[in-house]
Amino acid sequence: MADVILEGRDLKKYYPVTKGLLKRIIGWVRAVDGISFTIERGKTLSLVGESGAGKTTTAKAVLLLEKLTSGTILFEGKDVYRFSKSQLKTEYRPRVQSVQQNPWSSMNPRMRVRDIIAEPLVVNTKRTKGQIRSRVLELLDQVGLSPNQADYYPHEFSGGQRQRIAVARALALNPSLVVLDEPVSALDVSIRAQIMNLLKDLQDQYNLSYLVIAHNLATVRFMSHSVAIMYLGEIVEYGEAEELFERPLHPYTRALISASMLTLPEDEDKGVEPIILSGEMPSPLNPPPGCRFHTRCPDVQDICSKEVPEVRVIGQQRIKCHVYAEQ
């Protein structure tokens, strides 16, 4: 049995849609609709999907910024929602940190870098000022910034540098799990590789676990050990990263991979056709019956609009699709 650090079981998050003066509930937005996943110690799980698929809601739930409608989150086997306030403060909060998507808004513009990085230490530990000071300098060094930048304000840095600061803040307490919400999508393409390399090095060095939220498959392929593809609040395909990219099964996964690759002239000669999805993702307020993907699926069958597909295990992959029903 693998060493699991975080497990999500049947997570659901519905937002009520209200109408009128009395706030009558007229429907539910099913942002996350029954997803399950596990993250092993020292490994990376990526949640991939279009915007609106429920990735960020899942990340917020893990960070306890959103309360789930139902489902359990187990941290090292313990139910996070059963933690008392003091247990949360000592056993969960300090050990689960995050790096956000937008490095321009994730830092208080009125605080110096020194204080931004020190905040988790000040809040959670009883270190002296001197100890905090030296820890901040150590962290700056680890993320490749120089100690004399500690007294600058965030606006004096570039996007890539800011994201390094955000990483330093996330590492301040030696966390076990770091939630990376689109860690590089706001950065220049030329900077992305640097930050991804930094994150990978830190993972090896400290045996960190990552929950990565991404829509860019190139990022995911480079960083992940396992990948969950999300569509409209559900996980449609879930498996080891290598295998999933080599042998994508779900039509949606194939479309995503196809969309992220450049189509070369020789591919066209070989008859490899890009899969282009038409239309937009349906509203999570009123998801299509049957398989939620059937409105856009290139391999759609009659059964797809009638029956909800079961989760099937093929090889190492769990997938939710009727195409593989007979196999």
Add this chain to the structure above:
Amino acid sequence: MLSIMPNIEDKTRPKISGLSRRAHIMRSLTCIVPLTILSLLVLTAIFAPWLAPHDPIKVSMTERRLPPVFMEGGSTKYILGTDHLGRDVLSRAIYGARISLSVSLLVIAITASVGTILGIAAGYIGGRTEAFLMRFTDISMSFPPLVLAMLLSVILGPGYITVVLALSVLGWAPYARLIRGEALRIRNSDFVSQARVSGASPMRIMIKHIFPNVINPLIIVMTMAVGFMILAEAGLSFLGIGIPPPDPSWGSMVADGRGDIDRAWWITTFPGILIGMVVMSGNFFGDWLRDKMDPRLRQL
């Protein structure tokens, strides 16, 4: 292809920079002039005993309603003339700056602190706390301030403390409104949720994250309020529910002289000019600050 770009820039650059330099000077004037006036007046208030040529409350019945020095019959003894009791208008105006400015600064300090604390609490905590605080604010704003001031002066008797209280009791409400709006905006920002992930307590978030980010609009509204508070104090003194005689405030000087306006215009005019100067300086400086610091802020 690329060489076209610098040409376009060269043509437009001198014009733009010429215009902007002039605009720049005008803009910095709206900061320098009011700031100079305000600081001169504050210095005058502080050093009043050394600056005033006469005792501001000393009555001299033989020298009543003397005109200022530049008019026929005026003397260098009373540069701005005397009032209906023979008191020196210049000395009274200098001492009046003490009361008028200190009342307005004190009231602004009180109202801004109370309003900021309540506004941040309402905006960040939300829910019932917010509903309660904001309804309370609405009630305060709908209450006629003059009636309350009269009530207070009847209960407490007119005086310095009464004036400060009367202006403060309702004055915090606009601050609470403004700061609540800002706090609401900041509450949903990424760095606040990041602070929550770091384990920061609500108190810490309000003090370290929300408060520093509402300072800009707060300072702007505070500067704008300087003029308003002087006018309000003048209004109360004019109605006789402000600073009681014989202590001079600009408002009470205007009130005292209004019966004599046809034969001794200087008694009301000089304190009136001072009030106008402070109000305009406060407004111009506040405007400048607003443009400088936060173009998003709407006027209250």
